[in-house]
Amino acid sequence: MMDAREMRPLEGVLWMLGSGLSFVGVTGLVRWLGTDLPTAQSAFLRFAFGVMFLLPTMAPMLRAGFAPGALRLFALRGVVHTAAVLCWFYAMARLPVAEVTAIGYLNPVLVTLGAALFFGEHLALRRILAVGVAILGALVILRPGLREVTDGHLAQVGAAFFFAGSYLFAKRLSGLASAGAIVAMMSLSVTLGLTPLALMVWQPVSLSQLAALAGVAACATSGHYCMTRAFAVAPLTVTQPVTFLQLVWATLLGALVFGEGIDAFVLLGGGVIIAAISYITWREAVLKRQATPAVLATKL
Template identity: 40%
Template sequence: MFWVALSGLIFSSFMALVRYVGATMDPIQTSFLRYGFGLLFLVPFFVKVRWADVAAANWKLHTLRGLMHGTGVMLWFYAMSRIPLAEVTAIGFTNPVFATIGAALFLREVIRLPRITAVIAGLFGALLIVRPGFAEVDPGAIAMLIAAPIFAASDLIAKVLTRHESGPAVVAYLSVFVTAVTFVPAMMVWRAPTVEEWLLTIAIAGLATLGHLAMMQGFKVGEISAVQTARFLQLLWSALIGYAMFAETPGLYTWIGSAIIIASALFIAHRESKARQTGRPTVEAAHTTRTPPH
């Protein structure tokens, strides 16, 4: 739980830097630089990729995942430049909700009434934060609502890929594809970054990689169902950092919606844990982990 809680603090710091850079740099250019520099930090993972992994790779699924994830990344970076950190974090917690829907639609997994109820509650929580029709909806919130199911679909494809391919290979291919997908859009809005922006984007890539490593360590040494609750501390980190750096104060509806989303996500994780114990299929394979898409 310590490692997962630490990863949440690192991710929140990473998000704050993205928000800060987003005030002067186009979010698409920022997303390209994040993954471009991220390739350098992933050199140890590339070393682990064997030629047999390359030959056996399902390139159709890797390409589809790269296109989807790259699109989601650009939407996520745009949302980060528009709406408070706590809102981005809270809406991002709907990932298991959308993953459950995707598993039922595309993987033909049986979703029973309790989990369906949790899905509906999670979606209601997200809508409560955005409140369409009751408040002016920021384009950043719409972008995040679109990005969340895209990332969930990317997770499902990763689940399928890891049945036959190594984890390092799947991580490495995604980084290459996302860098390629964001390259052309980034060139269309490109401007020469300042020295400060170069340093900040390098720090962004480094923090994102470090956050993933901390989360993987947490999942490695602890049961996923046990450490899952520590992930939601990221909402607290995001709220505190958002207030300290940008004077962002989450509203009442953000907290209520976040509580509903977190409760639904915890319930889904609990159902998955019980299903694994009884040997029934689950949305999340027992040997895989879901990590943030930053």
């Protein structure tokens, strides 16, 4: 638990703002690339650049070895994350930036469900209600029956499920390996998983496309770094609501750069989902604070 003297809420908010802007940079660059390159090839090049950035940390990590069972979990996570990345790149090239961002907010909700199903975590009524509200938000975004739900929409929903699975594997691995090793092995395993798929559809790549994909890797690395720093200096109840601004930035990017219309239903649905996530986060924090005095009392 974070010591109150170590908490710096404003710094946490600023780091989370940086994280959101970095991830919007990722979506913007992939949207700019569009469908000119096959999905598997674009995803492979993005992760290959990520591996290059992480190479200095990989050699010592591989020499040190891993705990028993870790390699199997790394491999399984690589398969699931590869599927997630393919779905996400496919959706991003075909949907407005704001829509992809809003549907992506389902990830933490699905992680909550997965933790209950696979790790036996207690699914309290408040969590069940929040999950129901988040699903309602997703329906507001997709509006099935009122408009066409395209393969891009289905791909992004699939990406949300696969990313949730990847996060659950990461949670299991957190007791077996360091955070740096988990990130590095994810990048390496996904690159290996994408290699044969990319080779099957390979097309010539221009310098501008390579530069954009290197930028995607750099923005993604920056986003994860900023998020980690935010979590280190401020509680989730402070940083979680800031993630909603990512939808605002994505909407502005789509409108100003790509000429995409502003869909009020996407903003409303995204707001509903992030409200559900923020409520879960706030309630968990309140319960932890209430439990703290009892824990301290046993130590005095």
